[in-house]
Each structure stands twice: as structure tokens, then as C-alpha cells.
Amino acid sequence: MAARLDTAAVKAAYRRYARVYDLLFGAIFQPGRRRVIRSLACRPGERVLEVGVGTGLSLPLYPRHSRVVGIDLSRDMLERARERVRRHRLEQVEALLEMDAERMAFAAGTFDKVVAMYVVSVVPHPERLVAEMCRVCKPGGDIFIVNHFSSSHPLLRASEGMFSRFAGKMGFRPDLPLEPLLEGSGLQLVEAGRTNLFGYWRMLRCRNGCRSELAA
Ligand SMILES: C[S@@+](CC[C@H](N)C(=O)[O-])C[C@H]1O[C@@H](n2cnc3c(N)ncnc32)[C@H](O)[C@@H]1O
Known part of the structure; x- marks a missing residue:
């Protein structure tokens, strides 16, 4: 998969978005967040x-008895997430860390469940992100992905292709294909559904088929 985004472009894009992110993408993406949690x-x-984890819009939705670690590349987005945790006293949030999800510092098999909401089309190398999610998740654990993937409708697909040249500026690519991402990833698709406006986004629930020691 060709990388049309790089880390610097992503950080710059989300530095710009941070202040208005909740207004632009709060309500519109909330059905997907609710569904996953x-x-x-x-x-x-x-x-x-x-x-x-971005500005942490999902964090109040996790039950108090869970233990949630959020990571993000963008310091500006994380600052807002930390503020939300303080404001709502979210005891379920164990830590919010600045970290690249394509190269995580966690040991293999650290988490029971791993979630990526609206992220796989934002990172420079989605297949590396998925491999890392598998590595840090326990074998047999659940991995959830919510994202828009390239459309099967010819007109929509063509317009997504046109917009893809602005991926660096927008901070996401609109034409990420799903199949190559799953193929050979070690993810076993358990459930797939559509969510948000016009069902344009997909929710995937997968079982981690990777043996952590091999993925490490
Ligand atoms: C579209 S936002 C989604 C935020 C949040 N998940 C939500 O539901 O609103 C994408 C987030 O992914 C973060 N991101 C992009 N590339 C990343 C990477 N390599 N590692 C960690 N976070 C990354 C961005 O900084 C941004 O906060």
C-alpha cells in the first residue's frame, strides 16, 4: 500500500484540527464509537x-470497571483528551500516552482488546498499524476497527480517488481498500457492519489470530 501520508503531515494536520475536532467530528462519528464500545x-x-484516541471523545463511554490506555501521535489532540479525563473524572482511563501506533512500546500480548476508530486511513502505513495492534493484543483477543474504506460504487470510488491527492492536507486518505489490509494480517473477521451517516463507515470486529511471540 503506497504511503501518501507521513508522520509530519499527520501531526501538522491534527495540530490544526485539535481545536475544532469535537465540533466537526464529534456528533457525526459518535454512533460508531458507541457501537464499538x-x-x-x-x-x-x-x-x-x-x-x-484523539481528543478522547470515546473515553466517557467506557464502563468504569474497564481499564483503558489511549495513545496518539498528536500532542495537541492528547491535551484535549487529558482535559476531558480531568473534567469527567474518568477513573477507567489508566493512561494517555504520546506514541506512534505503528511502533508501540508495549510488550506483546499486553491488552485484552484493541480498538482503532477512524485511524487506519490516517496512519502512513495501515498494514503496520494492524500488525502492531495484533502484536500488543493477547492471542484470541478482540480487535475492533471503525473506518471508511474505499467504496464499491464506481462514482463514489472515482471521487475518493480524486480527493486522495489531498490526503496529506486532509490528514486522512479517502480511498483505503479493505481487503489488502485484512489479507495476511492474522485478523479473523468475526463481524462486519455499517455505521454513521448513510452507513458510509464500517465497523469490523476481528479475532486476533496472531501468536504474540511470532508477531513480536
Ligand atoms: C480521525 S482522528 C480519530 C480520533 C478518535 N479515534 C475519534 O474517534 O475521534 C485520527 C487520530 O489518529 C491519530 N494518529 C494518526 N496517526 C497516528 C499514529 N501513527 N499513531 C498514533 N496516533 C495516530 C491522529 O493524531 C488523530 O488524533
Whole structure:
């Protein structure tokens, strides 16, 4: 998969978005966030990793008995997430860390569940992100992805292709294909559904088929 985004472009884009992110993408993406966290069905003490946690819009949705670690590349987005944790006294949030999700500092098999909401089309190398999500998740653990993937409708697909040249400026690519991302990833698709406006975004629930020691 060709990288049309780089780390510097992503950081710059989300420095610009940080102040207005909740206004632009809060309500519109909230059905997907709710759906994922409902499907997670966190049991007491389970550790969840949310990659690309952004301004932490999802954090109040996690049950108090869960333990959530959020990471993000953007300091500006994380500052807002930390402020939200303070404001709402979100005890379920164990840590918010500045970290590249394509190269995580966690040991293999650290988390019971790993979540990426609206992130796979934002990172420079989506396949590396997925490999890292598999590595840090326990074998057999749940991995959830919500994202827009390139459309099968010819007109929509063509317009996504046109907009893709602005991926660096927009901070996401509109034409990420799903199949190559799953192929050979070690993810076993358990459930797939559509969410948000016009069902334009997909929610994928996968089982981690990777053996952590091999993925490390
Ligand atoms: C579209 S926002 C989604 C934020 C949040 N998940 C939500 O539901 O609103 C994408 C986030 O991914 C973060 N991001 C992009 N590349 C990243 C990377 N390599 N590692 C960690 N976070 C990354 C961005 O900084 C941004 O906060």
C-alpha cells in the first residue's frame, strides 16, 4: 500500500484540527464509537488499548470497571483528551500516552482488546498499524476497527480517488481498500457492519489470530 501520508503531515494536520475536532467530528462519528464500545462488552479489569484516541471523545463511554490506555501521535489532540479525563473524572482511563501506533512500546500480548476508530486511513502505513495492534493484543483477543474504506460504487470510488491527492492536507486518505489490509494480517473477521451517516463507515470486529511471540 503506497504511503501518501507521513508522520509530519499527520501531526501538522491534527495540530490544526485539535481545536475544532469535537465540533466537526464529534456528533457525526459518535454512533460508531458507541457501537464499538457496546460490542467490546468489557469485563471488570480487562485492559483495552485505544490507538489514535484523539481528543478522547470515546473515553466517557467506557464502563468504569474497564481499564483503558489511549495513545496518539498528536500532542495537541492528547491535551484535549487529558482535559476531558480531568473534567469527567474518568477513573477507567489508566493512561494517555504520546506514541506512534505503528511502533508501540508495549510488550506483546499486553491488552485484552484493541480498538482503532477512524485511524487506519490516517496512519502512513495501515498494514503496520494492524500488525502492531495484533502484536500488543493477547492471542484470541478482540480487535475492533471503525473506518471508511474505499467504496464499491464506481462514482463514489472515482471521487475518493480524486480527493486522495489531498490526503496529506486532509490528514486522512479517502480511498483505503479493505481487503489488502485484512489479507495476511492474522485478523479473523468475526463481524462486519455499517455505521454513521448513510452507513458510509464500517465497523469490523476481528479475532486476533496472531501468536504474540511470532508477531513480536
Ligand atoms: C480521525 S482522528 C480519530 C480520533 C478518535 N479515534 C475519534 O474517534 O475521534 C485520527 C487520530 O489518529 C491519530 N494518529 C494518526 N496517526 C497516528 C499514529 N501513527 N499513531 C498514533 N496516533 C495516530 C491522529 O493524531 C488523530 O488524533
